Amino acid sequence: MQDKRKLKSYVWHGDQCYFVSTIERDSSAMVGPPAPRFYESLAWEYDYENAERGEMVGQEGSGPAFLQHFLMCEHLFKYGEVRDTFEEELAA
Numbered sequence: 001m002q003d004k005r006k007l008k009s010y011v012w013h014g015d016q017c018y019f020v021s022t023i024e025r026d027s028s029a030m031v032g033p034p035a036p037r038f039y040e041s042l043a044w045e046y047d048y049e050n051a052e053r054g055e056m057v058g059q060e061g062s063g064p065a066f067l068q069h070f071l072m073c074e075h076l077f078k079y080g081e082v083r084d085t086f087e088e089e090l091a092a
Contacts, residue, residue, distance in 0.1 A: 003023045003024065004023060004024040006022045006069075007020075007022040014080065017048040018046055020058075021041070021042055022039055024037055025040060038061055041061075043076060057081065067090060
């Protein structure tokens, strides 16, 4: 099944822009067909003016789609990074 875009955000911390994308996709785990679907949020440094992604700065694949996306955006907005407390906040 095709990946499905669910959420897409641009977040700034100071002058640095970040691109956060959450998709629904098939799991790559070796389980019987059909492969289970899950949500994955990824974040990159982003050059907004030239529409170019830079270094990946975050990846999360557990929890509800909106919550993992929101928390990643919040961390990037507040701290300019996805902090180690992300997993604990997601589980709370």
